[in-house]
Amino acid sequence: MSSHLxxxxxxxxxxRGDEAVHAVRGVDLEIEPSGTYVLxxxxxxxxxxxxxxxLRLYQSGTTITGSITLGGEELTTLPExxxxxxxxxxxxxxxxxxxxxxxxxxxxxxxxxxxxxVHRIVDSKAAARARAxxxxxxxxxxxxxxxxxxxxxxxxxxxxxxxVIAIAIACNPDVLIADEPTTALDVTVQAAVIELFRExxxxxxxxxxxxxxxxxxxxxxxxxxxxxxxxxxxxxxxxGEVLATPKHPYTQGLLAxxxxxxxxxGHLKVIPGRPPLTGETASGCAxxxxxxxxxxxxxxxxxxxxxxxxxxxxxxPVVNAPDEGSPATVSGFSAGASEELSA
Amino acid sequence: MTSITTAxxxxxxxxxxxxxxxxxxxxxxxxxxxxxxxYGGLAGVLVLLGIIGPWVxxxxxxxxxxxxxxxxxxxxxxxGTDGQGRDVVARLIAGARPSMISALLPVAVSGLLGSxxxxxxxxxxxxxxxxxxxxxxxxxxxxxxxxAIAIAAALGPGTTTTVIALSVVLIPPIAxxxxxxxxxxxxMDFMEAAHASGASTLRIAGRQVLPNVMxxxxxxxxxLIGLALVFAGGMSFLGLGVAPPHPEWGQMINxxxxxxxxxxxxxxxxxxVIFAASLIFNQLGDALRDLLDIRRSxx
Amino acid sequence: xxxxxxAAGESVPEAPGRPLLDAQGLVxxxxxxxxxxxxxxxxxxAGQTLGIVGESGCGKSTTAxxxxxxxxxxxxxxxxxGDDIHRMKGRKLTELRRRLQVVPQNPQTSLNxxxxxxxxIAFNMTAHGYGAAERRRRIxxxxxxxxxxxxxxxxxxxxxxGGQLQRAAIAxxxxxxxxxxxxxxxxxxxxxxxxxxxLNLLSDLQAELGLAYLFISHDLxxxxxxxxxxxxxxxxxxxxxxxxxxxWHDPRHPYTATLLSSTxxxxxxxxxxxxELPNPANPPTGCGFRTRCPLATDECAAAWPALxxxxxxxxxxxxxxxxxxxxxxxxxSS
Numbered sequence: 001m002s003s004h005l006x007x008x009x010x011x012x013x014x015x016r017g018d019e020a021v022h023a024v025r026g027v028d029l030e031i032e033p034s035g036t037y038v039l040x041x042x043x044x045x046x047x048x049x050x051x052x053x054x055l056r057l058y059q060s061g062t063t064i065t066g067s068i069t070l071g072g073e074e075l076t077t078l079p080e081x082x083x084x085x086x087x088x089x090x091x092x093x094x095x096x097x098x099x100x101x102x103x104x105x106x107x108x109x110x111x112x113x114x115x116x117x118v119h120r121i122v123d124s125k126a127a128a129r130a131r132a133x134x135x136x137x138x139x140x141x142x143x144x145x146x147x148x149x150x151x152x153x154x155x156x157x158x159x160x161x162x163x164v165i166a167i168a169i170a171c172n173p174d175v176l177i178a179d180e181p182t183t184a185l186d187v188t189v190q191a192a193v194i195e196l197f198r199e200x201x202x203x204x205x206x207x208x209x210x211x212x213x214x215x216x217x218x219x220x221x222x223x224x225x226x227x228x229x230x231x232x233x234x235x236x237x238x239x240g241e242v243l244a245t246p247k248h249p250y251t252q253g254l255l256a257x258x259x260x261x262x263x264x265x266g267h268l269k270v271i272p273g274r275p276p277l278t279g280e281t282a283s284g285c286a287x288x289x290x291x292x293x294x295x296x297x298x299x300x301x302x303x304x305x306x307x308x309x310x311x312x313x314x315x316x317p318v319v320n321a322p323d324e325g326s327p328a329t330v331s332g333f334s335a336g337a338s339e340e341l342s343a
Numbered sequence: 344m345t346s347i348t349t350a351x352x353x354x355x356x357x358x359x360x361x362x363x364x365x366x367x368x369x370x371x372x373x374x375x376x377x378x379x380x381x382y383g384g385l386a387g388v389l390v391l392l393g394i395i396g397p398w399v400x401x402x403x404x405x406x407x408x409x410x411x412x413x414x415x416x417x418x419x420x421x422x423g424t425d426g427q428g429r430d431v432v433a434r435l436i437a438g439a440r441p442s443m444i445s446a447l448l449p450v451a452v453s454g455l456l457g458s459x460x461x462x463x464x465x466x467x468x469x470x471x472x473x474x475x476x477x478x479x480x481x482x483x484x485x486x487x488x489x490x491a492i493a494i495a496a497a498l499g500p501g502t503t504t505t506v507i508a509l510s511v512v513l514i515p516p517i518a519x520x521x522x523x524x525x526x527x528x529x530x531m532d533f534m535e536a537a538h539a540s541g542a543s544t545l546r547i548a549g550r551q552v553l554p555n556v557m558x559x560x561x562x563x564x565x566x567l568i569g570l571a572l573v574f575a576g577g578m579s580f581l582g583l584g585v586a587p588p589h590p591e592w593g594q595m596i597n598x599x600x601x602x603x604x605x606x607x608x609x610x611x612x613x614x615x616v617i618f619a620a621s622l623i624f625n626q627l628g629d630a631l632r633d634l635l636d637i638r639r640s641x642x
Numbered sequence: 643x644x645x646x647x648x649a650a651g652e653s654v655p656e657a658p659g660r661p662l663l664d665a666q667g668l669v670x671x672x673x674x675x676x677x678x679x680x681x682x683x684x685x686x687x688a689g690q691t692l693g694i695v696g697e698s699g700c701g702k703s704t705t706a707x708x709x710x711x712x713x714x715x716x717x718x719x720x721x722x723x724g725d726d727i728h729r730m731k732g733r734k735l736t737e738l739r740r741r742l743q744v745v746p747q748n749p750q751t752s753l754n755x756x757x758x759x760x761x762x763i764a765f766n767m768t769a770h771g772y773g774a775a776e777r778r779r780r781i782x783x784x785x786x787x788x789x790x791x792x793x794x795x796x797x798x799x800x801x802x803x804g805g806q807l808q809r810a811a812i813a814x815x816x817x818x819x820x821x822x823x824x825x826x827x828x829x830x831x832x833x834x835x836x837x838x839x840x841l842n843l844l845s846d847l848q849a850e851l852g853l854a855y856l857f858i859s860h861d862l863x864x865x866x867x868x869x870x871x872x873x874x875x876x877x878x879x880x881x882x883x884x885x886x887x888x889x890w891h892d893p894r895h896p897y898t899a900t901l902l903s904s905t906x907x908x909x910x911x912x913x914x915x916x917x918e919l920p921n922p923a924n925p926p927t928g929c930g931f932r933t934r935c936p937l938a939t940d941e942c943a944a945a946w947p948a949l950x951x952x953x954x955x956x957x958x959x960x961x962x963x964x965x966x967x968x969x970x971x972x973x974x975s976s
Binding site for chain 1: 697698803804805806833834835836837838839841842845846849860861862863864866867868900901903904905906914915918919
């Protein structure tokens with residue numbers, strides 16, 4: 001199917017030699033047509049870099065290896081001209097900050113029309129204008145006739161993000177990549193925008209790759225999740241299952257540390273230390289230094305993703321030791337670890 | 344739960360202070376950019392010449408007319424002689440003092456006053472801010488030459504006149520740079536925290552604002568030095584600065600204009616010297632800015 | 643908390659209920675007619691945490707600035723330990739600044755980028771007469787208390803991570819031994835795993851030092867976790883206030899219910915608000931929330947309801963007694 005996205009062995013490195021920053025170190029993911037995939041991770045995990053690498057948004061000085069295929073077509077070897085045709089038409093992108101994504105000097109309508117005309121979705125300005133209004137309506141903007149003439153600064157943050165989404169879906173892309181699209185928004189607006197993503201998906205066979213640090217958003221969207229840390233995937237699987245029974249200490253710790261009613265104050269379970277910076281290296285498992293289940297072997301070789309259930313993989317041999325009956329759960333994250341010398 | 348020991352704070356552990364992943368840690372302390380030494384040294388030479396120049400140069404006001412307009416290297420004169428038979432090198436060395444004074448002193452004075460005004464304006468709000476900026480605007484519009492003429496009328500021509508005129512004229516642009524840099528800090532949380540700390544406005548200005556304003560000011564001020572050099576020369580040309588036969592770089596250009604076609608080097612050499620001097624101070628400014636840029640100079 | 647000279651025969655007035663920080667009827671209107679804060683009253687007691695939750699434009703930051711005496715209210719008073727802070731001068735004002743501190747939101751700008759940690763903390767201490775020897779002694783202690791290695795004293799902000807910067811900002815706030823600390827979105831910019839550490843740290847410090855916190859955030863889960871009482875703000879007013887667990891389990895204002903349901907992943911009976919946040923320069927008549935409220939009636943346009951008691955110590959400004967029940971099941975009548 002033309003919208004099947006398959007990424008194999010993706011690595012992205014900025015710079016060279018001693019200065020090289022290995023932002024992504026071997027990521028595999030696959031999105032079926034109409035599927036949803038959530039890349040979950042904190043800052044520095046490499047999730048945004050992964051998304052942008054798929055779109056080949058990085059210029060010289062960045063090395064991307066691995067294979068990215070869309071509907072069977074290999075994207076990494078495409079000439080830039082061809083890639084430009086793909087961007088916006090077959091792969092849409094919704095970036096994090098809607099204000100930065102829009103040209104402050106031009107009306108929303110003009111920016112929408114540009115996408116439609118450049119990718120030849122329509123053939124006349126009049127048709128483009130009509131389509132623009134239609135798109136704004138599709139993304140839930142109440143008064144599309146007014147908004148189409150408005151400049152970005154006249155709109156609220158939520159409306160701007162909807163406008164950006166309209167631009168991203170204007171050409172009915174096969175895949176929509178959203179990079180933390182709600183981080184800059186208020187929580188009630190965020191809820192509405194996530195609703196919008198769900199609706200858009202239901203009404204078309206567009207697949208969605210959502211990059212986020214918010215576990216709740218992952219839960220909302222459903223589909224597959226890949227938990228990223230230090231440039232690698234630590235755990236993958238259907239979101240509901242991964243959140244219910246996480247099979248990697250990092251995922252377990254992350255979920256355990258979310259504040260929720262009933263947790264006694266001062267006793268949030270914490271992961272000591274801090275997430276690694278982009279490209280920060282360590283020998284062995286990147287999480288070893290913070291992991292309560294760490295063994296000596298963990299410092300030697302980064303564990304590979306292995307199957308731990310139907311459609312589930314995890315990169316922790318300790319939790320998923322084959323000789324134990326059921327995977328170990330981390331009770332070892334201590335509460336009240338504010339005393340630790342750490343981040 | 345593994346207990347965290349100091350060993351875990353080693354550079355490779357994520358528990359440790361973040362180290363730029365690429366470079367190996369060097370010794371702590373600032374890395375001083377090469378430029379500071381190089382251009383600092385050259386600038387130092389210029390200043391030194393300014394101080395001892397006239398004593399070293401010997402007789403520079405009168406020359407041997409039979410040795411007029413000798414070319415470079417002729418008759419023991421390294422760079423030749425000018426239209427009055429005076430040794431060019433000697434005149435350059437002696438001329439360093441008025442040039443350096445005219446260039447450095449106004450920038451120093453207006454740097455102090457201008458940055459004080461600019462920071463005050465930046466930290467003031469509402470009407471006080473507008474008042475200071477409008478006053479500065481008035482001075483901005485003042486043509487430097489007219490001001491110099493007025494001062495010369497009262498004090499007579501000379502280096503003093505040039506210095507005073509330039510000092511006044513340079514205050515507004517410096518103040519504006521200082522004000523812009525101060526305003527840039529407005530939204531920043533640490534300024535809010537500083538105001539909430541109970542420290543006096545003066546202390547906040549000196550301790551919190553000034554370190555942020557310094558880099559831009561330094562670069563701007565050093566670029567003004569070159570400007571001042573040229574300006575001083577212009578003053579002498581108009582008869583408002585150093586009067587012949589005393590040497591001053593800009594004035595040397597003016598004096599030798601008439602020899603442009605017969606012996607162009609006599610006019611060109613002082614021009615090259617002015618150019619070189621302002622380049623040195625510009626580069627020094629850049630190097631100092633790099634030195635002050637803590638991101639680059641610390642690991 | 644107060645030191646008072648007793649006249650002969652007088653006994654210490656028992657005032658456990660006397661608030662440490664008491665804001666009454668605060669109003670702030672900005673130049674262009676924007677009513678950023680309208681009639682906000684808050685009280686804080688020693689050792690307790692008051693949480694303020696609301697989205698952008700609700701006036702929580704403006705309120706915080708008025709409490710910190712960084713902005714002058716157009717109406718209303720703020721009392722710290724019985725004294726009007728906006729009328730304080732001289733030594734009393736300096737004392738206020740010592741006892742009332744702030745931890746700002748953005749770790750990247752909460753510390754002066756050109757000063758070392760030590761210099762930033764020392765700046766606060768010098769303003770209150772701590773001598774050089776005392777600074778030398780206390781600063782490493784403070785850093786250690788917030789979980790930073792004392793060697794960090796010589797570091798610059800760009801050499802530290804977000805979580806470390808917030809810890810440093812907390813250390814700076816504690817340097818003058820304050821009684822009230824205003825945390826203005828202090829954990830919002832942090833990764834979730836680091837957020838938990840900092841929240842635990844704040845709780846521990848409160849238990850140890852008897853601090854009172856004003857905790858401002860847009861994240862209801864975080865606010866509920868760390869607060870004893872919570873105030874919900876919308877369009878410049880407090881629309882609901884009460885004990886934290888009641889706000890969470892028994893909200894009495896439609897906006898609170900919406901906030902709760904908007905927290906991703908938590909409530910699947912999502913209440914999605916229509917419409918947009920009204921322009922603060924041109925708010926709706928009556929209740930500011932009515933343009934987006936599923937329960938709005940004509941009555942709501944008359945006047946913004948005052949905060950009414952719903953259960954002991956729990957107030958809400960909605961004409962309906964139990965709006966959330968109505969929202970969840972429109973068929974039931976109140």
